[in-house]
Amino acid sequence: MIGTFAAGRLRAGFGFVPTLALIAAVGAAGPVPALAQQQQGTSVQMSGLKQDPDEPVEVTSDALSVDQNAGLATFTGNVIVVQGTMRMTAPKAVVTYMRGPDGKPISQIDRIDATDGVTLTTPTEAAEGREAVYRPETGEIVMTTDVLLTQGPNSVAGQRLTVDVDTGTGLMSGGRVRSVFQSQPSGQGGGGN
Template sequence: MLTLALALMVPFSVLAQGAQVAFGGMKQDTSAPVEVTADQLSVNQADGTALYTGNVVIGQGEMRLAAPQVLVVYAEAAGRIDRLEATGGVTLVNGTDAAEAERADYSIDAGTIVMTGNVLLTQGDNALTSELMTVNLDDGTAQMSGRVKSVLQQPQTSVNP
């Protein structure tokens, strides 16, 4: 019984300091084309940005990101996206995993998405919350930090009378 109690305590002590979890179950091809759909688009040639607003959905490979507003920042090299800044309540879906947060910053070259503000990650019936989650698209993992809380569903076992 003591062994079971200790085994159950280990994941929660790790989660209190920060947790590394799988995200999306697959590597993401960050060189794949980025497709953006939205209700409106405003382009600013002076600072090299494009602001998409209204029902914004971004797709790249199997990954989908949705938000009310996304600022696309282009690199010095013409036409190449440097980063995406999604705000106003963001949903990120990759494979069977989904995450929600107030903001997400996607660095294309680094292959990372940093989600901040009331992050909620769902994986099947399990849920994790934190203040910050960094998704590494190159290896399909995520690091959560800032008061991490987990709700892990236990498999149902049948009891024979």
């Protein structure tokens, strides 16, 4: 099943059509991530996540189930979400809609939960984790459980990655955070005889 939806402030085009606006991927300005140790985790520059929230979102899945009364849209089986240069894949994604003053679901997304192994990518970075939650109103994506962020040849791992899509910054935390940095060739020596 394929659907293309306007992401804007997440208005449904007709009736209660699931409007999926997932801004999820990981990016950086250069090949080496800008990292700075903080007391609560490792700060990561992720400028590839900074996207226009008005770009359309295309969702492809094997099946879609909508529960209008509960305000839920469940995408299952090979879920692929694309917005701009960002891409998210997962076996399952559940969209929960906000409720209006009358208690009924409205077409504005409260949260998107992707589960069972999630991968977020841009052309130059990738992040993996067991789960991801995106809240469009706050512009926050939280990936949890065995999270690995790769930026070029460098990587950062932890149990929780919190990303602010408005600023393109993130924080890796949870347990011990591990970073691996590959040195850049110095251009000297050339390696020949």
